Amino acid sequence: MGKNKTGKYLKYAIGEIVLVVIGILIALSINKYNQDKIIKKKEQVYLVQLKKEFIDKKNTLSKMIERNKNNYTAAKELVEILNSKTPITDEKLIKKEITKG
Secondary structure, three states: OHHHHHHHHHHHHHHHHHHHHHHHHHHHHHHHHHHHHHHHHHHHHHHHHHHHHHHHHHHHHHHHHHHHHHHHHHHHHHHHHHHOOOOOOOHHHHHHHHOOO
8 A cells, every 4th residue: 555655646746846847937938928028129119219310310411411512612612703813892702602601
């Protein structure tokens, strides 16, 4: 009778160990899933912020390019005025060209 009980208890203990291991594996799997969700949410926030920053930088660069084009045009016109053989009689015109950009 003692052997029968020992065998039953041994089977019961092994069954309990297997159930605990399965429970731990399930808990680890759920934890990994939750961690992955958190990481993906953070990635989305970072990507949205990066997109906004890129758009802001693009707009800033576009404004700078436009300003530089205006400065170049004004400088080119000023050089043409200064290189012309006719005397400069309109000081306002020169000031306008200098402050154009």
